[in-house]
Amino acid sequence: MSAPPKTVIATTPDEEAAIRVAVRNADVSKIHPACVRAAEAHVPALVDLLADPRVSGPIYDLPRPITTETVSEWVRDAQAKNERGECLLTVTPDREGRLITYSRFTIWPARTAAEIAGAYRADAQSAGLGKAGAANSFDWMFNELGVKLICVTAALDNERSARVIEAAGFRPMGEREGVRPDGSTRPSRYWEMTREEWDRRRRLA
Numbered sequence: 001m002s003a004p005p006k007t008v009i010a011t012t013p014d015e016e017a018a019i020r021v022a023v024r025n026a027d028v029s030k031i032h033p034a035c036v037r038a039a040e041a042h043v044p045a046l047v048d049l050l051a052d053p054r055v056s057g058p059i060y061d062l063p064r065p066i067t068t069e070t071v072s073e074w075v076r077d078a079q080a081k082n083e084r085g086e087c088l089l090t091v092t093p094d095r096e097g098r099l100i101t102y103s104r105f106t107i108w109p110a111r112t113a114a115e116i117a118g119a120y121r122a123d124a125q126s127a128g129l130g131k132a133g134a135a136n137s138f139d140w141m142f143n144e145l146g147v148k149l150i151c152v153t154a155a156l157d158n159e160r161s162a163r164v165i166e167a168a169g170f171r172p173m174g175e176r177e178g179v180r181p182d183g184s185t186r187p188s189r190y191w192e193m194t195r196e197e198w199d200r201r202r203r204l205a
């Protein structure tokens with residue numbers, strides 16, 4: 001279960017409502033032209049992607065075990081939360097319909113904050129896609145969802161994630177316990193970045 005960020009940014013009811021509308025109507029093709037919202041039709045491809053421990057192993061908030069039933073329920077849960085403006089689950093299929101990557105955005109509209117978790121197919125990892133794709137996604141989260149803060153976590157030994165996150169300019173803020181769907185916990189490294197920090201970095205780039 002994703003936990004809201006350590007930093008609390010107050011919002012007005014109008015700002016909160018605007019974020020909920022933005023999440024419901026978000027144009028995910030701006031992340032990547034092939035990126036779409038996950039639907040029931042993607043469940044077999046999601047099972048195929050997530051059954052690979054090189055893909056799902058480092059991610060604590062996925063359903064376990066990975067089966068058609070658990071992944072279907074996970075997709076439905078994301079759709080229900082999207083209706084409330086609190087979640088977005090996306091997939092990027094290749095030409096054969098196999099998924100190259102998935103992303104799950106958790107949004108806390110009352111905190112003007114969001115988190116992203118995701119993974120690339122094993123044969124697409126370590127080729128530079130993650131670093132470029134993450135930067136696109138962070139930009140999209142600030143601009144399309146309208147949040148002012150993004151938080152991210154990674155397993156203590158997930159060096160690739162840490163590199164992707166710190167290359168984008170996130171501030172390390174220690175560790176936190178991630179709670180898995182079964183209630184067990186996983187220690188994670190934790191980072192945050194504000195929209196001002198991201199915009200300043202982009203201006204200087």
Ligand SMILES: CC(C)(COP(=O)(O)OP(=O)(O)OC[C@H]1O[C@@H](n2cnc3c(N)ncnc32)[C@H](O)[C@@H]1OP(=O)(O)O)[C@@H](O)C(=O)NCCC(=O)NCCS
Binds near residue numbers: 117130131163
């Ligand atoms: C984490 C993940 C998204 C990163 O994307 P990626 O496309 O594989 O990473 P990149 O190729 O962009 O490389 C990112 C950095 O890690 C480095 N790297 C690549 N392979 C590495 C490896 N095996 N060990 C350590 N560092 C590695 C790269 O050199 C690069 O750093 P640099 O730019 O400072 O040189 C991807 O590997 C993945 O999906 N992993 C499985 C799931 C996962 O861990 N998800 C994230 C949960 S927070």
